[in-house]
Amino acid sequence: MTDKTGERRPAGELEASVLAALWAARGPRSAAQVRDAIPQDLARTTVATLLARLQEKGVIDRRPGGRGFLYFPVEDAHGLTARRMHRELDQDGDRGVVLARFVEGLSSDDEAELRRLLEGGGQ
Template identity: 80%
Template sequence: MTESDGERRPAGELEASVLAALWSAGNPMSAAQVRAAIPQPLARTTVATLLIRLHEKGVVGRSPAARGFLYFPVADSHGLTARRMHQELDQDHDRSTVLARFVEGLGPDDEAELRRLLEGGGQ
C-alpha cells in the first residue's frame, strides 16, 4: 500500500463536498446522485453514511423516496456558519462574556457591519 492509499480524508472535507453538491443541485438528491456529483471517488456506503451523519447533525433534511431517501440542505453556507456560531455560544454559560470577547476580536469593518445590523440595517 502506498502512502496516499492509506491516507484518510478529513470528515469535514468530505461533508463539505457533499453539501456543495446538494447546494449546487438546487433540488433533493439521492445518495447515488450525490456520489456522482462529488469529486472524490467514494464508495456508495461512505456517501450514505456521510448523509446520515449530516442528517443527524441537522445540517441536511431528507424525505422518503422510492428507494431510500432524497437529501436536501436545510440552510445555505452562511446559515450553517451562523448555526455553528450559535452552537459555540450555547456551550458556555456566560453568554455575555463570550459575546464581549467575540466583539473585542472584531476588526473595524466587521464592528461597523455588526453595529449596522444591530441598528436594523438588515442585509
C-alpha cells in the same frame, strides 16, 4: 472514512463536499446523485454514512423518493455558519464575556457591519 483506494480522508472534508454538492443542486438529490457530484471517488456506503451523519446533525434532511431517499440541505452555508456560532455561544456559561471577546476581535469593517445589523439595517 476511506475512499476506494483505501486512503483515509478527514470526515469534515468529506462532509463539506457533500454539503457543497447539495447546495449547488437545484433540488433534492439521491445518494447516487450526490456521489456523482462530489470530487472524491467514494464508495457508495461512505456517501450513505456521510448523508446519515449530516442528517443526524440536523444539517440536511431527506424525503422518500424513487427507490430510496432524496436529500436536501436544511439551510444555506451562511445559516450553517450562524448555527455553529450559536452552538459555541450556548456552550459557555458567561455569554457576555464570550460576546465581548468576539466583538474585541472584529475588524473595524466587521464592527461597522454588526452595528448596522443591530440597528435594524437588515442583511
